[in-house]
Amino acid sequence: MNPYKMVVAVANQKGGCAKTTTAVNLAAALAKGNRKMGLPPAKVLLIDLDPQGNCATSFGVEKKSVKKTTYDLLSNDLGDELPLMDEYLLSPKKLTEAMRAAWSLRNGGKKAPANITSGNLWLLPSDIHLSGAEIELSHKIGRETRLREALLPIVDNFDYIIIDTPPSLGLLSINAMCAANWVMVPVQAEYYALEGFSMLMNSIKMIQRRINRQLKIFGVVMTMVDSRSKLSRHVCDQVNTKMPNKLFNTTVRRLVKVAEAPWSGAPTVILNKPTNSGSGAGSLEYWTLAKEFHQRTLEMRREFGVNEVPRLLLDRQNRQNLTPPPN
Ligand SMILES: Nc1ncnc2c1ncn2[C@@H]1O[C@H](COP(=O)(O)OP(=O)(O)OP(=O)(O)O)[C@@H](O)[C@H]1O
Numbered sequence: 454m455n456p457y458k459m460v461v462a463v464a465n466q467k468g469g470c471a472k473t474t475t476a477v478n479l480a481a482a483l484a485k486g487n488r489k490m491g492l493p494p495a496k497v498l499l500i501d502l503d504p505q506g507n508c509a510t511s512f513g514v515e516k517k518s519v520k521k522t523t524y525d526l527l528s529n530d531l532g533d534e535l536p537l538m539d540e541y542l543l544s545p546k547k548l549t550e551a552m553r554a555a556w557s558l559r560n561g562g563k564k565a566p567a568n569i570t571s572g573n574l575w576l577l578p579s580d581i582h583l584s585g586a587e588i589e590l591s592h593k594i595g596r597e598t599r600l601r602e603a604l605l606p607i608v609d610n611f612d613y614i615i616i617d618t619p620p621s622l623g624l625l626s627i628n629a630m631c632a633a634n635w636v637m638v639p640v641q642a643e644y645y646a647l648e649g650f651s652m653l654m655n656s657i658k659m660i661q662r663r664i665n666r667q668l669k670i671f672g673v674v675m676t677m678v679d680s681r682s683k684l685s686r687h688v689c690d691q692v693n694t695k696m697p698n699k700l701f702n703t704t705v706r707r708l709v710k711v712a713e714a715p716w717s718g719a720p721t722v723i724l725n726k727p728t729n730s731g732s733g734a735g736s737l738e739y740w741t742l743a744k745e746f747h748q749r750t751l752e753m754r755r756e757f758g759v760n761e762v763p764r765l766l767l768d769r770q771n772r773q774n775l776t777p778p779p780n
């Protein structure tokens with residue numbers, strides 16, 4: 454895969470460090486875009502590789518309504534016959550309907566506000582069945598590269614593919630890091646945060662050496678930061694020393710609205726208007742992270758001398774080419 458493609462695994466084997474929150478908000482912000490912030494809308498696919506299935510619930514999708522999941526995709530054993538990815542993805546329309554229904558349910562049947570829409574986001578959901586996949590796949594050929602194989606036919610349909618991973622370095626995380634060419638590491642600003650960090654770096658190096666030479670660290674983002682605490686600043690400094698130039702300038706503070714948002718059926722970047730303080734502060738921080746993510750992508754592509762045409766523009770051009778000329 455070309456190094457300038459943005460297939461990004463959000464990974465850290467440490468539990469609860471905001472992998473899902475970061476993957477979901479980043480994907481939602483990139484897919485919606487924000488004209489005021491200079492962030493153009495993009496076509497985004499979010500993949501849930503965690504059996505906890507939290508990505509779907511973050512968008513108000515009821516797990517029992519999901520028919521096909523990452524489990525079905527990874528355990529598919531049809532040899533050359535790859536499954537039709539379209540059947541597995543929840544479309545932007547479905548995600549919007551689910552978010553709006555969940556919002557109404559939580560707000561006494563009121564009509565959801567107009568801003569609760571998912572933009573250009575597709576979701577490949579997961580559920581608890583995926584927890585059995587590691588054992589089931591363990592004796593199968595190509596077990597580490599199943600996701601990569603399944604994604605190959607659709608990689609070019611999206612500007613960004615973001616993969617949420619479970620809190621372990623097992624076969625599911627390995628599948629994510631084989632399918633991706635970049636890793637984004639959320640680090641919670643707390644005392645134990647760096648304990649597993651070298652283990653994660655070793656796993657990434659091992660995958661680079663053995664299976665996926667393209668894999669690189671895109672960035673490290675500090676999450677749940679308490680700006681008043683010396684410890685938070687100490688952890689940020691340590692990450693900066695270990696990984697120069699990789700730490701994102703944007704940090705995300707521990708803010709209750711970020712944690713509460715999925716309960717109302719939508720990620721904070723969709724639910725809360727970004728503001729400097731108050732209820733929209735967490736939303737603004739994730740919007741700012743998405744902007745920095747986009748800018749870093751453009752810089753990286755400039756380094757490779759590549760000018761990728763945004764998929765929405767390409768889709769429009771293709772549609773125009775298909776329309777018969779007027780008589
Ligand atoms: N910036 C934040 N402020 C407050 N709470 C947060 C923030 N980010 C995440 N949380 C909360 O912290 C908890 C863990 O977050 P999340 O589920 O995103 O972590 P995770 O790394 O995906 O966890 P796991 O390892 O179990 O998959 C959740 O309850 C989430 O709502």
Ligand SMILES: [Mg+2]
Nearest residue numbers: 472473503507
């Ligand atoms: Mg998670």
